[in-house]
Amino acid sequence: xxxxxxxxxxxxxxxxxxxxxxxxxREFISWFWGSKRRGSFIVSxxxxxxxxxxxxxxxxxxxxxxxxxxxxxxxxxxxxAEVQGSGSMAVGSGEAVATVDIAAEAQRVDPxxxxxxxxxxxxxxxxxxxxxxxxxxxxxxxxxxFSQLPVISGGRTVKGVITWKSLGKRxxxxxxxxxxxxxxxPVHVIDLETSLFEAVGLIxxxxxxxxxxxxxxxxxxxxxxxxxxxxAELGEPFLLLGEIENxxxxxxxxxxxxxxLEKGRDPLDGDRPISKVSDLNFGxxxxxxxxxxxxxxxxxxxxxGTFITFLEHVREIRNDTMHFDPDGIDVDDLRELREFSExxxxxxxxxxxxx
Numbered sequence: 001x002x003x004x005x006x007x008x009x010x011x012x013x014x015x016x017x018x019x020x021x022x023x024x025x026r027e028f029i030s031w032f033w034g035s036k037r038r039g040s041f042i043v044s045x046x047x048x049x050x051x052x053x054x055x056x057x058x059x060x061x062x063x064x065x066x067x068x069x070x071x072x073x074x075x076x077x078x079x080x081a082e083v084q085g086s087g088s089m090a091v092g093s094g095e096a097v098a099t100v101d102i103a104a105e106a107q108r109v110d111p112x113x114x115x116x117x118x119x120x121x122x123x124x125x126x127x128x129x130x131x132x133x134x135x136x137x138x139x140x141x142x143x144x145x146f147s148q149l150p151v152i153s154g155g156r157t158v159k160g161v162i163t164w165k166s167l168g169k170r171x172x173x174x175x176x177x178x179x180x181x182x183x184x185x186p187v188h189v190i191d192l193e194t195s196l197f198e199a200v201g202l203i204x205x206x207x208x209x210x211x212x213x214x215x216x217x218x219x220x221x222x223x224x225x226x227x228x229x230x231x232a233e234l235g236e237p238f239l240l241l242g243e244i245e246n247x248x249x250x251x252x253x254x255x256x257x258x259x260x261l262e263k264g265r266d267p268l269d270g271d272r273p274i275s276k277v278s279d280l281n282f283g284x285x286x287x288x289x290x291x292x293x294x295x296x297x298x299x300x301x302x303x304x305g306t307f308i309t310f311l312e313h314v315r316e317i318r319n320d321t322m323h324f325d326p327d328g329i330d331v332d333d334l335r336e337l338r339e340f341s342e343x344x345x346x347x348x349x350x351x352x353x354x355x
Contacts (some may be wrong), residue, residue, distance in 0.1 A: 001052070001287065002045070002048035002051065002052040003032070003048075003049055003051070003188070004049050004052055004053060004325040006031075006174045007031040007034060008009045008031060008053060008055075010048060010052075010054075011055065011072050012053045012055065014072075015055065015072055015073065015074060020071050020072070020073060021071070021072050022069055022070060022072065022287060023069070023070065024066075024068065024070070025038075025061050025064060025065070025066050025067065025068055025070055026066050026067055028046075028057070028061055029042060029046065029061070029071060030196075032045055032046060032049075032213045036060055036321075036330045038061075038066075038331065039320070043062050043085065046061065046062075051075070052336040054074060054076065055073065055074065055075055056072075056073050056074070056075040057070040057071065057072055057073075058070065058071050058073060059116065059192075059214070061097045062140065063114055063117065063118055063192075063193075064114050064116045064117060064122070065116065065118060065119055065121065065281045066117070066284075067185065068122050069149070073142060076212060084140045089140075092255065100273045103167060103178060113195065113196040113197070114192060114193055114194065114195065114196060115192060115194050115195075115196055115211060115220075115222065116192035116193065117196070118196070118220075118222070118226070118230060120211075120220050120221065120222050120223075120226040120230075120321075121192060121211045121219065122220055123150040123219075123220050124147065124218070124220065125150055125210070125218065125220065125221040126140060126144065126146070126150075126217055127149065127150040127151065127152040127218065128149060128151055128152075128180050129151065129152070129153055129180065130151055130159050130179065130180055130181040130184075131179050131180070131181070132151075132180045133179060133180075133324070134167075134177045134178060134180065134183060135177065136184065137149055137162055137183075138167070139178050141162070141164070147163060147164060147207075147208075147223060147225070148161050148162070148163045148207065148221065148223060149162045149163075150187065150210055151180045151181070151184045152218055152223060153283075154173070154214075155217055155218070156216050156217055156218070158189055158218060159179075159180075159184060160184030160185055160186055160187055161184060161185060161186075161187035161208065161210075162180055162183050162184050162185075162187065163207065163208075165207075166183050166184065166185045167183050167355060168210050170182070170183055171235060184229055186284070187206070187208065187209070187210055188202050188208075188209045188210070189209065189210045189211075189212055190202065190210070190211055190212070191208050191211065191212050191213075191216075192211060192212075192213060192219070194211075199222060200227055202222065202224075202317060203222055203224055203227050204224070204227075204256050206342075207220060207224060208221065208222060208223040208224070208350065209221070209222050210257050227269055233304065236244070236334070237317070237321045237329050237333075237334060237337060238321065240334075240337040240338060240341050241314070241317070241318050241321060241337065243341050244314055244337065244340060244341050244344060245282070247341070247344035247345065247347075247348060248285050248311070249277045249278055249347060251298060251300075251347065251348070252277045252285070252288070252289075252298070253276075253277050255298065255299075256277070256288065256297065258274070258275050260288070260294065261275070261276070261277065261279070261280065261284075262274050262286070263287060263288055263291070263294075264280045264282065264283075264284030264285065264288040265280075265287075266281060266283055269322075280319055282311070282314065282315035283315060285311060286308060286311055286312055286315060289304070289307070289308060289311065290308045292304065294339065297349075300347060300351075304345070310336075310343070312342050313336060314336070314337065314340055317329065317333045317336065317337060320333075
């Protein structure tokens, strides 16, 4: 029997009453032991839980922005499962169980990363109509520091986009631009199901793309700035982890014999030779440095227990971060990486200046 949190039990009750309850994805996944990210384990648990109670989310909770709104509804035309108290539920006949399994399977999504999971794809852009004066369009672009301004009619019909480039080219050729239609150029439009990596290629080629939702309305605009910001956020943890590992290796380098380094071997690592610090993983650093005699060889007055706690936490963050996810890592984990990296830099700097 799948785990069903109390909050979801309440949602089932409201759906049975004909309501359409909603929440953000972030709030929804927090119902499952306070989770903050959509890792593979949590996603699997949530799908099983939704299958148990015969519910689905719209849009799919794993295919939209972390702070996006999702609504709960029956997974099929049959009644919502009867829920017993304290997070459990009663499964009906074998036929009903089969229906739950089919509904849960139907909710499974393509594992590719979609633009729907990015904030910019769910942030309705400022737009103007074709007859908007150029003066008004320029004023909006300058006030909000936009490089692009979509030209949309009726909320759904995309006419084009005004950019500083499109304006500059026309002015350079002596063309008088009175309305937005006089300075707009074609714009590429994608939907929320477009692959994130396909979108990056299109943005590199066209400078920006517009995103349409399920109702064919423009729900977002993705620009080169958005792509850069997104990948900077996703890339910083990897860079910090690499920096921390290099600094830890530097701290340990030349201080231990091969026999001592062997003590850091992962029990599951087989017979792989360990001859230098770089042959160790984060767990190996912890296994060596948590030994008081080994810690003394580092030559620092830092508290060993506190340092090992930090290092162990970094190891856990690293294991989680290695699974690329557009949700990024938790803000507290990112702060921890920054702070520990800074600590190691200070240790290196003070040690070098004291030499």
